[in-house]
Structures are given as structure tokens and as C-alpha cells.
Amino acid sequence: MAYKKPSQKFSGKIREVTVGSGLKLGGESVLPFYKFDGDTGAKPAVGMEIWDVFPESWPQSLKDIFGEYADDPVKWAKFCMEKYNPDFICIRFEGANPEGEDRSPEECARTAERLAGEVPVPLMIAGCDSDEKNAKIFVKIAEALPDKNYVFLSAVEANYKEVGAACGMAYGNIVSAESSVDLNLAKQLNILITQLGVKPEKMVMNPGCAAVGYGFEYVITTMDRIKLAALDQNDATLQMPIVSPVSFETWKVKESAASEEDMPEWGSQEERGIAMEIATAAGVLAAGSNAVILRHPKSVEIIRNFIDELL
Amino acid sequence: MALNGMEIYKMLPKKNCKECGFPTCLAFAMKLAQGGTQAEKCPYMSDEAKDKLAEATAPPMKTVTFGIGDRAYSLGGENVLFRHEKTFVNKPRFAVMFDDGENADDVAKKINHINAVNYTRISEEMYVEIAAFRCSSQDKQKFISLIKKVTSDCKKVVPMIISEDPDIASAAAEEFAALGPIIYGANEKNCEAMAGIASKHKLLLGVKAEDQAKLYDTVQKIQSMGFRELLLDGGGRSLKTAFDDAVNIRRTALLSKDRTFGYPTVAFVCDMTRDKMMEVAMAALFIEKYASIIVLSDMDYSMALPLFSLRQNIYTDPQRPMRIEQGIYRIGQADEKSPLLVTVDFALTYFIVSGEVERAKVPSWILIPDAGGYSVLTAWASGKLNAKSIAKAIKDFEVEGKLKTRELIIPGKVAVLKSDIEDELPGWKVIVGTREAAALPAFLKEYRQEKAS
Ligand code: B12
Numbered sequence: 001m002a003y004k005k006p007s008q009k010f011s012g013k014i015r016e017v018t019v020g021s022g023l024k025l026g027g028e029s030v031l032p033f034y035k036f037d038g039d040t041g042a043k044p045a046v047g048m049e050i051w052d053v054f055p056e057s058w059p060q061s062l063k064d065i066f067g068e069y070a071d072d073p074v075k076w077a078k079f080c081m082e083k084y085n086p087d088f089i090c091i092r093f094e095g096a097n098p099e100g101e102d103r104s105p106e107e108c109a110r111t112a113e114r115l116a117g118e119v120p121v122p123l124m125i126a127g128c129d130s131d132e133k134n135a136k137i138f139v140k141i142a143e144a145l146p147d148k149n150y151v152f153l154s155a156v157e158a159n160y161k162e163v164g165a166a167c168g169m170a171y172g173n174i175v176s177a178e179s180s181v182d183l184n185l186a187k188q189l190n191i192l193i194t195q196l197g198v199k200p201e202k203m204v205m206n207p208g209c210a211a212v213g214y215g216f217e218y219v220i221t222t223m224d225r226i227k228l229a230a231l232d233q234n235d236a237t238l239q240m241p242i243v244s245p246v247s248f249e250t251w252k253v254k255e256s257a258a259s260e261e262d263m264p265e266w267g268s269q270e271e272r273g274i275a276m277e278i279a280t281a282a283g284v285l286a287a288g289s290n291a292v293i294l295r296h297p298k299s300v301e302i303i304r305n306f307i308d309e310l311l
Numbered sequence: 312m313a314l315n316g317m318e319i320y321k322m323l324p325k326k327n328c329k330e331c332g333f334p335t336c337l338a339f340a341m342k343l344a345q346g347g348t349q350a351e352k353c354p355y356m357s358d359e360a361k362d363k364l365a366e367a368t369a370p371p372m373k374t375v376t377f378g379i380g381d382r383a384y385s386l387g388g389e390n391v392l393f394r395h396e397k398t399f400v401n402k403p404r405f406a407v408m409f410d411d412g413e414n415a416d417d418v419a420k421k422i423n424h425i426n427a428v429n430y431t432r433i434s435e436e437m438y439v440e441i442a443a444f445r446c447s448s449q450d451k452q453k454f455i456s457l458i459k460k461v462t463s464d465c466k467k468v469v470p471m472i473i474s475e476d477p478d479i480a481s482a483a484a485e486e487f488a489a490l491g492p493i494i495y496g497a498n499e500k501n502c503e504a505m506a507g508i509a510s511k512h513k514l515l516l517g518v519k520a521e522d523q524a525k526l527y528d529t530v531q532k533i534q535s536m537g538f539r540e541l542l543l544d545g546g547g548r549s550l551k552t553a554f555d556d557a558v559n560i561r562r563t564a565l566l567s568k569d570r571t572f573g574y575p576t577v578a579f580v581c582d583m584t585r586d587k588m589m590e591v592a593m594a595a596l597f598i599e600k601y602a603s604i605i606v607l608s609d610m611d612y613s614m615a616l617p618l619f620s621l622r623q624n625i626y627t628d629p630q631r632p633m634r635i636e637q638g639i640y641r642i643g644q645a646d647e648k649s650p651l652l653v654t655v656d657f658a659l660t661y662f663i664v665s666g667e668v669e670r671a672k673v674p675s676w677i678l679i680p681d682a683g684g685y686s687v688l689t690a691w692a693s694g695k696l697n698a699k700s701i702a703k704a705i706k707d708f709e710v711e712g713k714l715k716t717r718e719l720i721i722p723g724k725v726a727v728l729k730s731d732i733e734d735e736l737p738g739w740k741v742i743v744g745t746r747e748a749a750a751l752p753a754f755l756k757e758y759r760q761e762k763a764s
């Protein structure tokens with residue numbers, strides 16, 4: 001008997017979504033990186049995370065790299081662009097946190113506008129810990145930057161109406177639907193947002209993320225099931241591309257945050273942080289992420305090569 | 312190929328004697344078809360029928376073993392392509408590559424790393440299971456002395472002997488047979504001799520070919536010699552071709568139900584890149600899909616921490632979340648005045664928190680209420696961890712009788728529960744702890760000092 005190579009053909013396809021003016025996400029009709037089965041769609045995108053305020057809580061190794069520029073998000077973004085050339089920039093409005101600096105929606109909108117004027121790649125706009133505050137800043141930012149196709153991270157159960165109506169409908173941007181590691185929750189939120197009137201091509205999703213070792217198996221299984229439902233069962237409510245904010249999770253866990261004095265046997269703190277970020281990113285990409293958000297330049301380089309080598 | 316219940320029924324003696332434990336031969340046949348019982352349970356079946364059935368009801372992917380004693384490991388035996396379908400059963404094992412052409416400093420560095428990386432995470436001991444040895448000198452003695460050095464310095468590793476020269480492979484197998492090594496290097500040309508060595512010493516044999524089609528033919532050839540303890544390598548040495556091999560060998564076994572590829576695979580990540588961090592990315596991919604041995608060029612803590620954790624995650628049974636029993640746990644020589652912390656009954660969280668409390672060397676108590684087996688925020692968001700469940704645990708485990716303290720330290724992520732708990736527990740004061748457990752040692756030391764003064 002001779003070898004017959006197996007293959008899995010699916011009737012469904014992940015929707016292709018254009019971010020900014022030309023960054024394409026999704027479009028695949030096969031499992032992640034299964035080039036041998038068919039069309040893998042657009043290459044997964046790699047973006048870099050910056051903050052609107054100085055990232056005091058980041059490990060020293062990251063402050064050594066970005067610290068000089070991090071007092072101003074525009075300077076910071078330009079530095080990233082020039083040196084590391086990411087596919088997109090994710091600006092996180094940590095400064096809007098009501099328990100922190102509580103910056104106003106207007107101030108956030110001004111920052112976003114300045115960035116949009118100076119940064120050639122698309123932006124992803126992320127908020128702070130408060131869903132309520134995020135709704136307010138997202139509305140203002142979307143209003144200031146209409147029809148940009150920027151991604152707003154995220155609309156959640158508690159604020160999807162405001163975020164969906166403003167970002168996805170009135171001002172022509174893209175809404176990311178964020179749910180908590182469960183296929184049914186992801187599906188439900190996607191349906192609610194489309195029922196509001198947001199077009200599916202103006203949507204991406206984040207069905208939950210975690211660092212490797214921290215409930216990550218639930219993330220992988222949820223993503224596996226979502227991709228199979230989208231491809232195999234042609235479930236249109238789950239065919240949005242997935243954006244995974246990897247760096248939001250990996251830099252706060254102990255493996256990345258513990259100093260060398262604290263854990264001498266663990267060796268270089270910087271290497272631990274990079275390795276946690278890279279393993280998590282490769283892990284979610286293998287389960288179907290269409291874009292990952294990262295912090296460390298080395299992670300950006302490696303993950304980009306990793307994607308290129310697979311496709 | 313698999314048989315259905317009726318096909319099996321036709322092969323049974325049809326006595327309906329019930330000795331198999333089933334009311335009729337048909338009921339037995341149906342159960343057998345589902346894999347719910349074994350053919351041996353029927354004492355009246357002909358040998359021929361038994362063989363045919365054993366072949367037909369064997370799992371699609373063979374479970375193979377290597378090593379000996381408490382260092383014996385199983386590989387393969389997987390039934391599904393995705394962990395939500397059932398569970399992955401035999402986790403991949405990590406190997407570090409040594410080469411007999413390598414300089415002594417590099418060898419020493421890797422030995423140190425292998426010996427240093429040895430820790431426990433949620434009851435699982437993490438360490439490198441395999442040392443792989445490549446004979447590039449073609450010098451038998453040099454090769455054997457390297458294996459000797461590494462296996463005597465690293466007591467835990469099982470050797471994987473890599474050579475396509477049967478003469479060298481045989482000498483090394485002879486020398487280290489007692490460790491249950493893996494012999495890797497059977498190919499189209501030498502497979503008869505290599506299978507001979509493996510079967511003589513009862514060892515796992517690694518088979519290599521240029522591509523999947525050639526591997527398929529070689530495996531058939533080896534199987535026809537009656538040898539079936541195999542580990543497969545489709546030959547891909549770029550990430551793309553190696554991933555193709557891992558996925559398609561597994562799919563041939565599980566989707567095409569073709570047992571020629573019903574064996575575990577090995578991924579030589581060490582040959583695919585020179586960059587350590589790229590090795591981490593590639594290894595992460597192969598943990599999820601679908602290598603059973605992952606060979607790396609080294610294993611220091613920066614590689615180990617993410618990779619062992621990822622492996623542990625992917626290989627936990629999705630139907631049985633790891634839960635820890637509710638109660639009050641004593642850490643160190645805690646007495647009635649020691650600090651009292653509350654966390655949840657999710658094993659991951661408990662082990663992280665108790666690990667940090669131990670590291671703090673501040674004897675303490677940890678209270679575990681019924682939190683549904685969830686992480687702190689999951690439990691809080693689903694209403695399982697609240698003032699009532701915490702107050703109930705204080706009562707159920709008679710904390711007020713056992714301890715003098717009336718202060719309770721709660722996880723920082725659920726700071727909002729503070730006043731609710733104080734309402735629920737008159738006489739108690741709630742202290743909001745840190746958000747991450749890693750900050751607990753500093754927090755507890757300070758807390759103890761404040762108490763003392
Ligand atoms: C895995 C996961 C799940 C798994 C559950 C796994 C489990 N057994 O817990 C599943 C898929 C089942 C799940 C379900 C839900 N989840 Co969930 N889940 C996660 C995820 C991805 C990881 C959680 C995890 O394992 N963390 C790791 C552990 C170790 O963290 P931890 O318990 O908090 O412990 C740390 C600290 O708290 C601290 N600590 C712990 N104890 C103590 C004690 C003291 C004294 C101190 C000082 C410190 C301390 O130490 C630890 C390490 O630093 C998170 C998102 C994320 N990335 O964190 C969401 C998350 C927790 N889930 C969330 C939600 C909403 C839910 C659901 C309620 C969704 C729903 N509507 O159904 C359900 C609830 C379950 C149900 N059906 O009833 C939300 C919570 C939102 C919020 N802020 O309240 C999160 C944050 C996701 C999100 N961003 O929306 N979830």
C-alpha cells in the first residue's frame with residue numbers, strides 16, 4: 001500500500017477583515033498554518049504595545065529599551081516603527097484608569113489623534129481596567145478618528161452597546177468582541193454586536209487570553225473549538241479573525257516579573273520574560289490567532305520569523 | 312481496519328453462555344466494538360478470531376515505551392486530534408542534544424542546565440527526561456564515552472542513541488541497554504540491522520526517511536519483520552516541513568485510521584534554528600501539535616518555565632479540572648496567631664499561593680472555601696467566591712476555635728469583597744492582599760513586622 005497524505009477540507013472560511021487601509025486579517029479556510037491543506041489566508045499580524053502614560057510597572061529590561069521614548073506615546077510609537085517595523089501599534093490607555101490618573105476621554109482622543117497623524121501603520125486602541133470608562137474613551141476616540149478602520153479593544157458584555165454603536169457603526173472603525181474563554185459566550189457577544197447593526201467585516205474577536213501555565217489550556221481549547229465551528233460547521237457567527245493581546249498577560253506573571261535577586265536559580269529575568277511572551281504567542285497562533293500584540297523587540301522578531309517560516 | 316458490532320458478532324461462538332459478563336454474544340460484540348471490553352473475556356473464541364479482533368480493536372496509535380524503572384515513559388497512544396474531544400494521554404518528553412564533536416565547555420554547560428532545571432509545579436516534577444547523542448565523529452569510543460559522561464552526571468536522563476551506522480548503534484545499545492535507551496537511526500537501507508538491535512535489547516527504535524512517503528514504506532518494511540516499537544521522523548528539518556510531518560503522521564493514524572503511521576513522532580527543533588528563543592516558539596508549536604519527543608539544543612530555566620508549563624496545560628484532562636480540597640491548610644509551623652489568607656480551590660491557584668507563602672518563610676494558614684474549583688476572578692465573576700462562601704468556610708472549618716487571629720487576608724483581585732466579608736463576619740477585619748502571589752513574600756514579611764510592633 002502506498003502513502004496517501006490526509007487532508008481536511010472545510011466548507012467555512014474565516015472572514016477577511018481589513019484593518020487601517022491595508023492590513024488584512026483572516027481569510028483562511030484551513031486550520032492554523034495547515035498550508036498543506038489549502039489557503040491559509042493573510043499572514044498573522046504582529047503588533048507592538050505602547051501606553052499613553054509611562055509604563056512604571058513594566059520590568060526594567062523593557063524600560064531600558066523604551067524608557068527614553070515612553071514619556072510620549074508618539075515618540076514611543078515612532079521609535080517602534082523605525083526600529084522594529086511592527087504591522088500595527090496597540091496603544092493602551094492605562095492613564096484613563098479611574099483608580100489611576102483618570103485621564104479624560106478628550107485627552108485620550110487627542111493622544112490617539114496625534115498618534116494617527118504620525119504613525120503609518122494601523123492602530124489598535126485598548127482601554128484600562130474599567131469597562132465603563134473604556135466605553136467613554138472609545139466613543140470619543142472613534143469620533144475623533146472616523147472611518148480609520150482602527151480596532152477597538154474591546155467591547156465586552158457590559159459596554160458593547162456604546163462601543164458597538166460608536167466605533168463599529170457611527171464612526172466606521174472596527175470592534176473587537178471580548179469574551180471570557182468560552183465558545184458560547186463568544187458566539188453570543190458576536191451575535192449581540194451584529195444585531196446592533198455592526199457589520200461582521202467591521203469585527204474581530206478576542207475570546208480570552210492568558211499566559212502559558214495560567215489557565216492557558218482553556219484558551220487553547222476555546223480557540224480550537226471556535227476555529228472548528230467556523231470552518232467545519234461554517235458557523236458565520238464565529239468567523240471573525242482573532243486578536244490576542246499576549247503581552248497584556250505574560251509580563252505580569254511571576255516567571256517574567258520576579259527579579260534575579262528574588263529567584264537567583266532562574267537566571268536572566270529578561271530572557272524569562274521574552275520566552276514567556278514567545279511561547280504564549282506561538283501557542284495562540286498555533287490555535288488560530290490572526291494577530292498578536294507583543295512588547296519585547298526580540299519577541300516581535302522571533303514571532304515574525306516563526307510565522308514566515310511556517311507560511 | 313476497525314470492525315463494527317455485527318462483524319464482530321459473526322466471529323463469536325454464539326453460545327450466549329454469559330461467561331464474558333454480558334447477557335448475549337451480541338451484547339458482548341457491541342461493547343467490544345466500542346472498545347468497552349476485551350476479546351479475552353470470551354473463553355470460547357478461536358485463536359484466529361482473537362488475533363483478528365485484537366488487530367481490529369487495537370487503538371489507532373500504538374503506545375510505546377522507553378527507559379526503565381521510575382524513569383520509564385510512555386509515548387503515543389493518542390486517540391484524538393483536539394484535547395476537547397477527549398484528552399491527550401501521553402505528554403511529550405523533552406530531550407537535550409549532545410554531539411560528540413562538541414567542545415567540553417558546551418557539554419559541561421548543558422549538563423549543568425539539565426541538573427539545575429528540576430522543580431515541581433502543581434504536583435508535577437519538571438526535568439529533562441532525555442539526553443540525545445549524535446555521533447558525528449564516527450568514532451565508537453568517543454561516542455560511548457560522551458554518553459557515559461552525560462548519563463553519569465545527569466542521573467535522570469534516558470539516552471537516545473543517534474546513529475545510522477548499525478555497528479556504532481549496536482555497540483552503544485549493548486553498553487547502555489540497562490538504561491532502556493532509544494535507538495534512533497533506522498532508515499530505508501539499514502532498517503533490518505537496526506530493527507535487529509532494537510528487538511534484541513527490547514528498545515524503542517527511531518525511524519527516519521527523507522519524506523513522509525519514504526517513511527511510510529520503511530515503516531511497512533520494519534513492520535513486516537514483526538517489529539513495532541517505533542518512533543517516527545518524517546525527515547523535515549525546516550519548521551514548515553517538520554510541522555507538516557507532525558500533523559500528517561498524526562492525521563494518517565487518527566483520521567485515515569492507517570496504523571502504518573500509528574506511532575509517536577520526534578521533532579528535532581535543535582536542527583531547525585540556532586536561536587534559543589526561536590526554539591521556544593517552535594517547541595511550543597510542537598507541544599500543541601503533535602510531537603512526542605522534542606529535541607532542543609539546551610534547556611535552561613528561561614526555556615523550561617514556559618515549555619513545561621505549556622505541556623502541563625495541554626496535557627491536563629479537560630474533563631477533570633484540577634481541584635483542591637476545601638479546608639484550612641497549615642503552612643510551616645503556623646500557630647494560633649499566624650497570618651490567615653484566603654484563596655480558592657483551583658489547584659493551580661492554591662499551589663502558586665502556597666508556594667509563595669512557603670518561600671516567604673512566614674508560617675501561615677490558608678483557608679480554601681468552596682469556590683467551584685475556579686481561579687480567583689473566575690470564581691468571583693461566577694458568584695462562587697463571595698462574602699457568604701468565605702464566611703461559611705470560616706464556620707465549617709471552625710477557624711474561630713482554632714485560631715486567635717481575627718484578620719483575614721484576601722486576594723487583591725477581589726478587594727471589592729472587603730466590606731461584604733466584614734459585614735458577614737462580625738469581629739473580623741479584612742486585609743486586602745496583593746494582586747499577584749509573587750508579591751506575597753514581601754507583603755507577608757511586612758505584615759508580620761507590623762503585627763509584632
Ligand atoms: C481559565 C479561565 C476560565 C476557565 C476556568 C478555569 C478555572 N478552573 O478557574 C473557564 C473557561 C471555565 C472560565 C469560566 C468563566 N470565566 Co474565566 N478566565 C479564565 C482565565 C483565562 C484564566 C484564569 C486563571 O486560571 N488564572 C490563573 C490563576 C492562578 O489566577 P488567580 O486564581 O487569580 O490567582 C492569582 C492571584 O489572584 C493571586 N492570588 C490567588 N489567591 C490569592 C490569595 C491571596 C491572599 C493573595 C494575596 C493573592 C492571591 O495569585 C495567583 C497568581 O498571581 C481568565 C483570564 C486571565 N487571563 O486571567 C478568565 C477570567 C478570570 N474569567 C472571567 C469570567 C467572567 C468567567 C465566567 C464568569 C464567564 C461567564 N460569564 O460564564 C466563567 C465562570 C465559570 C462558570 N461557568 O460559572 C473573567 C473575570 C472578569 C472579572 N474581572 O471579573 C476573566 C478575567 C476573563 C475576562 N477578561 O473577561 N474561566
Ligand code: SF4
Pocket residue numbers: 323324325326327328329330331332333334335336339352353354355356
Ligand atoms: S462468553 Fe463468548 S460465547 Fe459466552 S456469551 Fe460471551 S461472547 Fe458469547
